Structures are given as structure tokens and as C-alpha cells.
Amino acid sequence: xxxxxxxxxxxxxxxxxxxxxxxPLHGYGILLRIGQISGNALLIEQGALYPxxxxxxxxGLLKASWGTSENNRRAKFYELTAAGRxxxxxxxxxxxxxxxxxxSALGAQPEEV
Amino acid sequence: MKxxxxxxxxxxxxxxxxxxxxxxxxxxRSHIQHRADDLERSGLSRAEAERRARIEFxxxxxxxxxxxEAAGGTLLESFFKDxxxxxxxxxxxxxxxxxxxxxxxxxxGANAVVFSALNACLLRPLNVPQPESLYGLQYGEGVxxxxxxxxxxxxxxxxxxxxxxxxxxxxxxxxxxGENPTRVWIYxxxxxxxxxxxxxxxLGRFFNPSDEHGAHSAPYIVLSHGYWHSHxxxxxxxxxxxxxxxxxxFTIIGVAPPQFKGTFVLLSPDFFVPIVSLEDADTLNTRxxxxxxxxxxxxxxxxxxAQAAPDLNxxxxxxQKTYPKANGKMNISLSRAGLYGETFExxxxxxxxxxxxxxxxxxxxxxxxxxxxxxxxxxxRSREVAVRLALGSSRFRILRQLFTExxxxxxxxxxxxxxxxxxxxxxxxAWNPFPQLPTNVPVNPDANVYAVAVLLxxxxxxxxxxxxxxxxxxxxxxxxxxxxxxxxxxxxxxxREVLLAVQIAICAVLVTFSLVAVRGLLRxxxxxxxxEPENVILADTxxxxxxxxxxxxxxxxxxxxxxxxxxxxxxxxxxTNCAPLSSCGRLSRSSVYSDTTSxxxxxxxxxxxxxxxxxxxxxxxxxxxxLAGRVFTSHDDKSSPRVAVINQxxxxxxxxxxxxxxxxxxxxxNGTRIQVVGMVRDGKYTSLTEDSQSAMFLPILQAPxxxxxxxxxxxxxxxxxxxxxxxxxxxLDAGLPVFLQTWPEALDRVxxxxxxxxxxxxxxxxxxxxxxxxxxxxMAAYSVSKRLRExxxxxxxxxxxxxxxxxxxxxxxxxxxxxxxxxLLLGILASRVLASIVYQATPRDPLVLAGVVLAMALLGLVAxxxxxxxxxxxxxxxxxxxx
Numbered sequence: 001x002x003x004x005x006x007x008x009x010x011x012x013x014x015x016x017x018x019x020x021x022x023x024p025l026h027g028y029g030i031l032l033r034i035g036q037i038s039g040n041a042l043l044i045e046q047g048a049l050y051p052x053x054x055x056x057x058x059x060g061l062l063k064a065s066w067g068t069s070e071n072n073r074r075a076k077f078y079e080l081t082a083a084g085r086x087x088x089x090x091x092x093x094x095x096x097x098x099x100x101x102x103x104s105a106l107g108a109q110p111e112e113v
Numbered sequence: 114m115k116x117x118x119x120x121x122x123x124x125x126x127x128x129x130x131x132x133x134x135x136x137x138x139x140x141x142r143s144h145i146q147h148r149a150d151d152l153e154r155s156g157l158s159r160a161e162a163e164r165r166a167r168i169e170f171x172x173x174x175x176x177x178x179x180x181x182e183a184a185g186g187t188l189l190e191s192f193f194k195d196x197x198x199x200x201x202x203x204x205x206x207x208x209x210x211x212x213x214x215x216x217x218x219x220x221x222g223a224n225a226v227v228f229s230a231l232n233a234c235l236l237r238p239l240n241v242p243q244p245e246s247l248y249g250l251q252y253g254e255g256v257x258x259x260x261x262x263x264x265x266x267x268x269x270x271x272x273x274x275x276x277x278x279x280x281x282x283x284x285x286x287x288x289x290x291g292e293n294p295t296r297v298w299i300y301x302x303x304x305x306x307x308x309x310x311x312x313x314x315x316l317g318r319f320f321n322p323s324d325e326h327g328a329h330s331a332p333y334i335v336l337s338h339g340y341w342h343s344h345x346x347x348x349x350x351x352x353x354x355x356x357x358x359x360x361x362x363f364t365i366i367g368v369a370p371p372q373f374k375g376t377f378v379l380l381s382p383d384f385f386v387p388i389v390s391l392e393d394a395d396t397l398n399t400r401x402x403x404x405x406x407x408x409x410x411x412x413x414x415x416x417x418x419a420q421a422a423p424d425l426n427x428x429x430x431x432x433q434k435t436y437p438k439a440n441g442k443m444n445i446s447l448s449r450a451g452l453y454g455e456t457f458e459x460x461x462x463x464x465x466x467x468x469x470x471x472x473x474x475x476x477x478x479x480x481x482x483x484x485x486x487x488x489x490x491x492x493x494r495s496r497e498v499a500v501r502l503a504l505g506s507s508r509f510r511i512l513r514q515l516f517t518e519x520x521x522x523x524x525x526x527x528x529x530x531x532x533x534x535x536x537x538x539x540x541x542x543a544w545n546p547f548p549q550l551p552t553n554v555p556v557n558p559d560a561n562v563y564a565v566a567v568l569l570x571x572x573x574x575x576x577x578x579x580x581x582x583x584x585x586x587x588x589x590x591x592x593x594x595x596x597x598x599x600x601x602x603x604x605x606x607x608x609r610e611v612l613l614a615v616q617i618a619i620c621a622v623l624v625t626f627s628l629v630a631v632r633g634l635l636r637x638x639x640x641x642x643x644x645e646p647e648n649v650i651l652a653d654t655x656x657x658x659x660x661x662x663x664x665x666x667x668x669x670x671x672x673x674x675x676x677x678x679x680x681x682x683x684x685x686x687x688x689t690n691c692a693p694l695s696s697c698g699r700l701s702r703s704s705v706y707s708d709t710t711s712x713x714x715x716x717x718x719x720x721x722x723x724x725x726x727x728x729x730x731x732x733x734x735x736x737x738x739x740l741a742g743r744v745f746t747s748h749d750d751k752s753s754p755r756v757a758v759i760n761q762x763x764x765x766x767x768x769x770x771x772x773x774x775x776x777x778x779x780x781x782x783n784g785t786r787i788q789v790v791g792m793v794r795d796g797k798y799t800s801l802t803e804d805s806q807s808a809m810f811l812p813i814l815q816a817p818x819x820x821x822x823x824x825x826x827x828x829x830x831x832x833x834x835x836x837x838x839x840x841x842x843x844x845l846d847a848g849l850p851v852f853l854q855t856w857p858e859a860l861d862r863v864x865x866x867x868x869x870x871x872x873x874x875x876x877x878x879x880x881x882x883x884x885x886x887x888x889x890x891x892m893a894a895y896s897v898s899k900r901l902r903e904x905x906x907x908x909x910x911x912x913x914x915x916x917x918x919x920x921x922x923x924x925x926x927x928x929x930x931x932x933x934x935x936x937l938l939l940g941i942l943a944s945r946v947l948a949s950i951v952y953q954a955t956p957r958d959p960l961v962l963a964g965v966v967l968a969m970a971l972l973g974l975v976a977x978x979x980x981x982x983x984x985x986x987x988x989x990x991x992x993x994x995x996x
Contacts, residue, residue, distance in 0.1 A: 027140060028147035046148070046169055047176035050141065054183035071150050075143045076136075 007042055012052045014095065015042070017080065017088040020062060026075035027053060053078060061087050137180055145170055191510075195517040202518065208979070209490065210522070213483055216887045217526025217573065218533060219880055220472075220479035225534035225566040226541075227472040229558050231465045235458075236561070239451045240372040242311045243411060248418055250278075250408040250425065251454040253444030258453050259403040262388070262396070264432055264440065265303070268408060271428045274421035275410035279309035282388065282406045283380055287658035287850035289357040290344070293839075294850040296658070297340075297383040300375055301391050301405075304331065307369075309410055310376070316341075317352035317367030320387050328394035331387040332363040338371040340383040358386065360660030360848060376409060378451050401439035409450045418447035475880055478616050480573045482888040484580030485613075487519060489895030491581035498588055512585055519578025520571070527570025531563060610924070613888050614932045620881035621936020621969055622943065627878030628964045629940070630871040637864070643796020644693060645736035646856035650831060651692050652823040652838050653852040660848075666819045669846075673823055674728065676841040682829040687734035690726040690818035693798045695859035699820055700724075700799065705809070707767055708778040708786065719779065720766040722759070722807035723798050726818045731810070732758070732793065734824045742775045742791030750814040758791040763807035787811075800863060824856075831855050882972055885929075889976035893925040897980040901987065909989035921984035922977050929976075933969040940965070 007015075019025060019033040027049055034044065056062040061084035069075040080088065145166045152162035167173070203210045241247060250268070251257050260268070260280065269278040281302040288297045300306075307319040315338055324331040336351065345351040354365050363386065374381035388405070389397065396404075412421055422445060429443035448454030491498070498511055535558050542557050654673070656666050670688055677686040691697040702721040710717050729745040731737075740761070749756050757779075759767075764774035771792060778786045795805040813821070827834050835853045842851055897904070904917055912920075 026143070026147070028144045045171040046144065047141075047171035047173065050137075050144075050176050051179035051183040054180045058184055069143075069147065071147060073143055073146055073150075074139070075147070076140045 005042055007044060012044065012048070013056060014088075014091050016049070016052055016056060016078075017061065017084055017091070020078050020080050021085065021088055024067075024077045024079040026067075026069055026077050028075075029069070030078065056084070060084075133181075133184070137177060141170070141173065141177065192513075192517070195514050196521065198514060199518040199521050203521065206490075209486065212887055212890065213486060213522045214526045214529060216479050216482060216883065217523055217570070218529035219883060220476040221527045221530030221566055221570055221573070222534040222537070223530075223876075223880060224469075224472045224476055224569055225531055225558065225562055226537055227465070227468045228565050229534070229538055229562040231469060232559065232561050233557075234378060234452070234465060235462060239376055239378070240374065241376075244450075246411045246414075247310075247409060247450045248275075248412055248421075248447040249450040249454060251446045251448050252403070252429070253442075253446070258407040260405050260408055261400050261403050261439070262392075262405060263398060263400045264403070265405055265408055267432060268425065268428055269303075271431070272421075272424055274412060274416050274424045276413055277305055277309045278408055278410040279303045279306040280388070280405045280408045281306060281376060282404065283377065283382065284391075286358050286391070287360070287655065287848075288383075289360070289848045289850070290354075291356070294659075294848050296653075296655070296850040296852055298380060300382040300385045301388040302385050304387055304389070306385070307335070310373075311411075312370060312373055314367040315370040316349060317365070319367055319369075325387060325389050328389055328392060328397050329361075330389055332361065332390045333366045333387060334358070334363045335367045335369055335385040336365060337369050337374065337382055337384055339374070339381070341368045344383075357848065358391070359658050363390065376450055377407070377453060399439075400436050407450075407453060412447075422446055471877070474619075475884065476569065476573060478619075478884050478888070480576045481612055481616070482884055482891055483519075483522070483573075483577035485891035485895060486887065487515070487577055488581045488584060489891055489898060491515065491584050492895060493898045495584075495588060498585060502588060508586060512582060515581060515585065516575070516578045520574040523570045523574025523577075527566055530570070531558075531566045534558065534562075534566070610892070610928060613892055614928050614935075616881075616888055617885050617929055617932025617969075618936035618939065620878075620885040620972075621933045621965065622940045623874065623878040623881040624968050625937055625940025625961070625965050626943075627871070627874040628961050628968070629958075630874045632958060632961055634864075634868065634871045637801045640797075640801070642694060643737060643794050646694070646860055648826055648828055649734060649856040650825045650827070650834055650838060651695060651854055651856055651859055652825065652842070653697070653820075653854075654823065654842070654849060655820040656849070657819040658850055659846060661819065663817065663819065666817055667814060670728075670813070670821065672845055673842065674730075676845055677823060677825050677838065680825070680827070680834070680837045680841060683825055683827045683834075685730055685734045685826045687730040687732075687824045688728035688813055688821050689731050689824060690724075690813070690821050692822045692824060692856060692859065693725075693735070693796060694801075694863045695822070695856065696799075696862050697822065697859075699818075704782055705767065706780040708780060710780065713780065713782065713784060720763060720807050722763050722766075722809045724816075725808060725810045726813045726816045726821075727810050728813050731824070734826045737796065738794045740771075740792045740794055742789070744791055745812045747814075749812040753815075755785055755787040755815055756790045756812065757787045758793060758810040759789050760793050760805075760808045761795045762805045763809055764789075764792060766807050882968070885932075885972055886976040889925055889929055889973060890979065892928070893922050893977045893980035894983075896924060897921045897984045904984055905987050905989040908987050914985055917984055917987070918981055922981055925977060925980075926973060929969065929973045933966070936969075937962070937965050 015034050015038070016030055019030045019037065022033065022037075025033055028046075030053075031044065031046060031049055034042065053062065053064075057064055057078075061081060062078045063081050064076050064078050066074060067077045145163065148166035148169060149159070149162040152165055153159055157165065170176075239247065249258055250260070252260060262280075265278070265280045272278065279302065281300045283298060283300055285296055285298055288295055304320055304322040304325040307314075308321055312319075314335070317335075319335055320331055320333045324333065334356070336345070341347065341351060352365055352367060355362050356365065357363070369385065412418065425445040425447075426443070429440075429445050433440045433442055446454075448458065452458040501511055502508065538558050656669055661669055674686050674688060677683060691700045700723055703724045704715075704718045705720050705722060706713055706717055707719045710719070725731075727745075729747060729749070732739055732744050739758075742758070744758060745756065759774065761771045764771040767779055768774040768777055768789075774789050774792060776789065778788050780786055793810070796808075797803060798806055798808055823838070825834065825838060838853060839851060842849055900921065904921055907917060907920060
């Protein structure tokens with residue numbers, strides 16, 4: 001647990017969108033999926049997921065519907081809307097630009113300057 | 114669109130709040146169950162798994178709250194929370210709440226009343242279709258809007274700017290419907306009047322140009338809805354009836370719609386008749402003498418008033434060139450119909466604007482006061498604020514809460530103010546200060562008025578709510594909680610204190626004025642008029658209206674006098690063209706010349722006395738003291754030499770001194786010599802504030818007047834007396850219109866101006882006083898609460914009550930004293946203005962001075978009472994332990 005990284009502000013929404021883009025999930029499922037696709041490298045307090053989910057629903061990026069989970073329990077399932085899919089694409093591109101910019105800045109060697 | 118959607122969403126979430134809460138709850142529970150399932154699979158017991166799952170989930174309540182907020186709808190929700198909290202707080206301090214609401218109610222009520230006067234007189238156009246293109250003609254110089262009938266016809270037929278032009282004239286006629294003949298106000302209008310205004314009849318039909326066939330044609334009446342309602346009891350059968358106007362038969366052919374009250378805002382007629390029906394050919398054909406009140410019409414589509422003026426002026430030039438004797442140069446402009454152009458619109462505009470300004474100042478002062486009250490409250494609550502800040506509440510949230518409180522107060526104040534204002538306006542609308550003159554100023558509040566009042570309430574809430582903002586923003590919770598006191602004590606004079614001092618000064622001026630006015634009014638009621646109005650009834654008759662030719666008037670007047678004398682208990686009966694101080698509108702001045710003057714020109718006039726034409730008994734009825742000489746007898750008639758009774762002022766002006774005036778002669782305009790046979794004491798004739806005016810009294814037999822007041826003096830009951838007078842006159846001539854009033858009633862109208870001024874000043878004084886009280890109270894309360902700790906220490910160190918009070922309230926009291934002194938001084942300086950309205954208004958009256966000082970002291974006492982109590986009740990032990 002100790003080598004888990006703190007989440008950067010604003011990235012939770014992106015992770016949620018990405019997780020849900022692979023198929024409709026309920027809240028706990030999203031957490032599991034994020035853990036799975038990030039290799040359990042990120043520290044997310046479980047409850048913190050929900051304000052993010054509600055925010056995304058309000059922005060029209062996700063839509064929610066009640067259904068039954070694999071554990072045979074009632075759960076609310078989230079899936080991407082068209083706007084959400086678009087946003088995910090844009091944010092991903094943004095993120096990649098940011099990462100490569102910061103990466104190359106940090107990886108710069110003295111002779112390259 | 115987005116905004117709307119989000120709003121709808123929020124409202125929806127608000128209404129589905131409980132459902133949403135339940136869903137959220139279920140979702141979070143479902144999450145924990147799923148986690149617990151996983152933990153259980155890894156070998157934990159169910160109970161332990163659920164416990165662990167809950168812990169891992171984190172702050173359940175916090176995430177729930179945050180989720181709700183993220184889902185939207187919580188703004189409204191927390192707004193309602195704020196409202197509930199604010200209501201609870203306000204209920205806890207009812208004194209503050211009442212003071213704040215009342216202050217604001219007064220200010221907003223005053224503004225609502227003034228604004229609706231503005232709305233009624235200036236903004237609300239006449240109740241006719243397309244009022245925006247309806248204009249009146251102003252011909253320039255002298256009687257601005259008036260015109261002669263032939264000139265009107267030329268303007269109507271020759272202009273290219275108006276669809277059509279109508280003209281109307283206001284006059285008073287005698288109406289006989291078979292019962293009590295009455296005198297009524299009517300509009301004489303041109304045949305096209307209703308067509309031009311595009312109005313449809315409520316009942317029957319309107320007359321139109323095809324009805325007109327020269328003088329005395331078209332004897333038709335269109336009743337106003339109001340008159341039909343009050344005098345014909347809404348009887349549809351009234352249409353078709355024949356009645357008599359000035360003794361000639363007219364047929365009622367229709368009723369105007371209820372919302373139409375004529376085209377001059379200040380006078381609504383009882384009915385309308387064609388101008389040609391009432392006037393004779395001579396009047397209609399005379400081109401000189403501009404007598405028709407106003408010409409109005411709708412401009413053609415696309416024509417602006419500026420474009421119309423040259424067109425009309427060219428007609429003016431044509432008329433001047435063609436009829437040079439009758440017409441001077443005209444400088445024609447257009448003005449909005451309804452207020453008669455510059456004559457009424459400009460002064461009315463100025464008056465209402467001044468009132469509006471005053472009302473606005475009052476509202477501002479109220480806001481300033483409430484602001485300092487709120488600041489004081491915020492200071493008292495600074496610890497609460499600090500604790501909330503320390504616990505993580507945002508400053509925004511705290512400010513929002515303060516604003517909610519301010520807006521609640523302002524809306525409550527606004528509601529009460531509007532309610533009070535509406536009540537007052539309803540009374541004002543129904544109120545008619547001049548029974549003989551049907552003014553119609555519909556000051557009923559309409560949607561505009563309500564909207565403005567609500568807006569004002571809202572804006573003022575924001576204004577005074579904003580005062581404590583800086584205070585809250587600068588609150589440092591750590592410092593505050595550590596030290597317990599707010600700020601260092603300010604010794605410099607703050608802006609707020611200057612404002613307060615100015616406001617107190619204004620209040621003192623207003624209090625001075627209202628006391629001066631009240632005292633002046635009281636004095637004027639008991640002043641010496643030079644005659645005795647009590648127990649006299651005035652019967653206003655116009656024999657001309659009743660169809661008497663001039664030579665029949667004296668005989669009829671004699672019969673009327675004799676008839677009055679047969680009424681039991683009547684002491685004396687007289688006749689005059691106009692009773693002094695009755696605002697009869699018939700009193701005229703005439704130029705007189707000294708006997709030695711042979712060249713009678715304006716420059717040689719010796720005096721311009723008021724001219725009364727009276728029967729011999731007049732002086733006895735009026736109880737006007739005769740100082741020297743004799744009064745008239747019935748032998749002073751057409752066949753005997755002309756004589757006059759004069760007053761002292763006349764004697765001084767024409768003969769130099771009252772002593773040697775008796776027996777001497779003066780000349781009137783046509784050179785006739787008149788001998789002075791008697792002299793009476795000076796009196797008041799037209800207004801209570803006038804200086805002594807010269808007056809002459811001529812025998813009515815030598816200077817006839819067909820319109821006159823019968824004056825009947827009797828100790829008996831005025832109602833019975835009035836009934837007797839009425840029946841006697843009806844016996845003489847059933848068709849004679851009579852208007853009866855007691856002389857004191859007539860006096861009321863002269864007193865109307867001073868009374869209104871006194872009332873207005875009184876109201877303003879009261880408003881100013883209340884505002885000062887809240888202002889001083891706010892400041893005193895603030896300074897006491899700010900310095901509680903310091904005062905506590907002083908008390909602990911053995912300070913006396915007097916010293917505590919001085920420390921706590923010294924500044925407020927100083928402000929009050931300074932402001933009052935300045936105000937009193939200003940009031941004394943400014944009361945010259947008052948003297949023109951109010952009789953003998955002088956503030957250099959010990960009673961007034963004492964009154965002002967007493968009033969201001971009382972205000973100070975009331976305002977500082979509660980803070981003083983608070984300062985005195987400081988228990989240092991409790992205070993020091995607490996802080």
C-alpha cells in the first residue's frame with residue numbers, strides 16, 4: 001500500500017471516464033477497474049469516488065441506471081455518453097501532451113540545453 | 114438555455130430531494146456491500162467484513178454531502194437552510210427585527226407613494242388608444258394652449274401633420290335633470306373629439322362632425338361613466354333622456370367608457386357636449402380671444418413633433434398675415450397631451466422630481482442606518498463568525514448567510530411598506546380636496562409601482578447587507594479567538610459618523626419645520642380674519658346660468674334676499690359677488706385713480722384693490738367692523754351717485770392716510786367718480802398669509818354681479834339651515850343651480866395649502882426622527898458591543914455609572930448634540946421659505962425652539978436607552994471570565 005501514488009487533482013474524473021469507457025460499471029466496479037488498469041498503483045479513498053461520479057453525471061458525461069450486479073445485488077451502473085466519449089478523447093490527448101512535455105523537461109540532459 | 118436547464122434540474126432535484134437522498138444512501142450501501150462481499154471471500158466473517166468495508170469507505174457523511182453538492186440542487190437547499198437560520202436569529206432579537214423592518218417599511222412606503230404620484234401624473238399616459246402619438250398644440254406667448262374657434266378650424270383643415278385635430282374646453286354649467294339643479298364641470302368638445310381619440314362608447318353613441326350645424330345645433334350630452342354611475346345609478350335608460358343645461362334642453366345620447374376621464378389629467382368632466390351646442394354664433398365666429406383650452410390630435414404615422422412644428426407654424430404665419438388684428442405672432446410647438454405642456458408638465462415634473470429625490474434620500478439614509486445596525490450585529494457575532502471560520506466554513510458561506518438575513522429584512526420591510534403605501538394611495542385616490550373641482554389624479558398603485566417597490570427593497574437589502582462585508586472578510590479567527598476583542602478603538606472620525614451627523618442635522622431641520630408649521634397652522638386657525646366666518650352659510654348661485662337676462666338679475670336677487678329672511682332663526686342675510694377667503698374664483702382687482710388724475714393710463718394707477726360687489730347687509734352678516742362713515746342703504750342704486758366703502762389699506766394707498774379718506778373721491782377705469790362713504794378694518798381676502806391688501810366694496814345695485822354668494826347668518830343647525838335655504842330657493846326658481854357650503858368649509862380650501870404643507874412636513878419630520886433614532890441606536894449599540902471588554906475592565910477598576918455611560922455613549926451623544934444644533938440653525942435660516950406657505954411661520958418662537966430641543970433630546974434618550982442599559986448591566990466578573 002505504501003508505494004501507492006497520491007492522485008493528482010483533477011485526474012480522478014479522467015480515470016473514471018476511462019474505466020467506464022470499457023463497459024458499464026457500478027461504483028465499486030469502477031474502483032476495481034481503476035485498480036486493475038493502473039496496476040493498483042494509485043491511492044483512492046473509496047468514498048471520494050462518488051462526488052466525482054455525481055459531478056460527471058451532472059455534466060452529462062455519464063449516465064446512470066439501476067441494475068443488478070454480478071453479486072446479485074442492486075447497484076447503480078454508469079456508462080459513457082457521447083459527450084463523455086468525446087471528453088475522454090480530448091482529455092487523454094491533453095494528458096499525453098502534458099506527460100510528454102513534463103517528461104522531456106524532467107529527462108532533459110545538460111548537453112541538450 | 115443551459116442555464117435554464119440547470120435551473121430546472123436544480124428545482125427538480127430539490128423536489129426529489131428525499132428520493133435522491135434515498136438513492137444516494139442505497140448506492141453507497143451497495144458499494145460497501147460489494148466491498149464486504151470481496152473481503153468475506155478473502156476469509157473474514159460477514160460482520161467483520163462489513164466493518165472493514167465501512168472504514169475503508171471513509172467519511173460516509175462527508176462524501177454523501179459532497180456528492181449531493183456535486184449533483185447540484187444544494188445551492189437552493191442551503192439557501193433554505195440560510196433562510197431558516199436567519200429567521201431563527203431574527204426571532205431571537207425581535208427588537209432589532211422590528212426596528213429594521215419598520216425603518217425600511219417607512220422608507221419604501223414613502224418611495225412607493227411618491228413613485229406612484231410620478232407614475233400617475235407623468236408616466237401613465239391618458240387612457241386612450243395609442244397615447245404615444247397624441248399631442249397637444251402650444252401656440253406660445255400668453256395663454257399657451259388656448260385658441261379661438263375660427264383659428265382652430267384653420268389649423269384643423271390646413272395642417273398636413275395630424276390625422277385630425279380636436280379641441281376641448283372646460284367649463285361649468287348648470288344642469289337640471291328635473292330634481293336638484295346642480296353645477297357641474299363639463300368639457301365642450303369639437304364634434305370629432307371622440308373620433309380623434311379613437312374611443313368607443315360604453316353605451317349609446319357619441320356625437321360626431323355630422324351632428325354639427327352651426328351655433329346651438331347638436332344639443333347632445335355624452336356622460337362620463339363616473340357621473341352616469343353616481344348620478345344615474347348605472348341606469349341604461351338614462352340614454353335618450355332630455356335634461357336642461359343652462360335652461361336649454363339637451364339629450365343624453367351616450368356614456369363614455371369607464372377608463373376614459375377626459376384629456377386633461379387635472380380635471381375630469383362630468384360629461385361632454387359639442388362646443389357648437391353651448392356657444393352662440395358670436396363666440397364661435399370671433400377670431401380674437403383665445404378661449405378654447407387645448408387642441409389635440411394624433412400625429413400621422415411617421416411624423417415626428419419636430420417635423421410637425423414647421424407645418425403648423427406656416428399656418429400660424431398665414432393666420433397672422435390674414436387676420437393681423439386678431440392674431441399675434443405664434444411660435445407653435447407640440448407637447449404630450451394630458452398635462453397642457455409647459456404650463457403644468459414642467460412644474461409638476463419639478464415638484465415630483467424633488468419629492469422623488471427626497472424620498473430617495475430617505476431610503477438611502479435608511480440603508481445607511483440599517484447598514485450600521487447590521488455592522489453592529491456582525492460585530493456582536495464576531496465570535497460566532499470566528500468559530501465558524503475556524504471550523505472550516507467558507508467566508509462566502511458566512512457572507513451569504515448575512516445577505517440572506519439582510520434580504521429577508523428588506524423584503525419584509527418592502528412588503529409592509531408597499532402594503533401601507535397602497536392603503537394610503539387608495540385613500541389619496543378617493544380624496545378630493547376641492548369639492549367643486551373634480552380633479553382626477555388616479556394615484557392607484559399599478560404593476561409598475563409594485564415592481565419598483567420590490568426592486569427598491571431588493572437593492573436596499575443588498576446595499577445595507579454589504580456594509581458588514583469588509584468586517585467579515587477581515588475577520589481573523591485565530592486573533593479573534595485568542596484575544597476576544599475585535600479591533601483597536603478608533604479615535605478618528607469615521608465616514609459613518611459624518612453621515613450620521615448630517616442625517617441628524619437634516620432630521621432636526623425637518624423637526625423644526627414641522628413644529629413651525631404646526632404652530633403656524635394652529636395660529637392661523639385662531640387668527641383675526643377681519644370678519645367672522647362662524648355660523649354663516651354661503652349659497653353660490655349664478656343667475657346667468659339659470660337663464661336670467663342682466664336686467665332681471667337685481668329683482669331676482671332682491672327676492673332671494675327676502676326669501677332668506679323668512680327662514681326662522683336667521684340673524685342676517687347679505688349678498689356678495691365673492692365672500693372673502695372662499696376661493697370663489699370670481700374676485701378681481703380693478704385699477705383706481707386718484708380724483709385729480711385726468712390721464713388714466715397704467716402708469717397713473719393709484720391702487721389695484723380687490724373689488725367686492727355687495728348688498729347693504731354684507732358688513733353686518735360678515736361682522737366686518739366699520740371704522741368710520743356709513744354702510745350702504747337700498748337707496749344707493751343706479752339712480753343715486755356712485756359710492757364705495759374702502760378698507761384701511763385702500764385709504765393709505767390712495768389718500769395717504771385713513772383719517773381724511775371719508776367723503777373724498779376716486780376714479781375707476783372709465784373715469785367714473787366714486788365717493789368714499791365708509792371705511793372698514795383690513796381683513797384677509799384671498800389667503801391667510803397675505804399682507805393687508807387694499808379692497809373696495811361697491812353696492813351691488815350700482816355694480817351688478819349675476820354670480821353671487823347669498824350669505825346667511827344663523828345660530829341654528831347648519832344642515833337644517835341648508836335644507837331651508839335650498840327649499841326657499843327652489844320655491845323661487847326650481848331650475849336655479851345652487852352650491853351650498855358653510856363659510857368655515859370654504860375657509861378649509863384656503864387652509865388646504867398650509868394644511869398639506871404641515872402634513873407633509875409632519876410626515877417628513879416623523880420619518881427623519883425615526884431614521885435618527887435607528888441611526889443613533891445602531892451606532893451606540895455598536896460602540897457598546899465593541900467596547901464591552903474595555904467597559905468591563907473600567908467597571909472592575911471602580912468606574913462609576915456616569916463614567917461608564919460617558920465612555921460608552923459619549924460619542925453618540927456628542928454627534929446628536931452637534932447634529933441637532935446644526936439642524937436647528939439651518940431650520941431657523943430656512944424658515945423664510947416656510948413663511949410663504951404657513952401663516953406667521955417663525956422659528957424664533959421660544960415654544961418652537963424649546964420643542965425642537967426637547968424633541969431631539971427625547972430622540973437621543975429613546976435611541977440610546979437600550980445600549981445604555983447594556984453598558985450599565987456589564988458584570989465584569991462574567992465578562993472577563995467569558996472572554
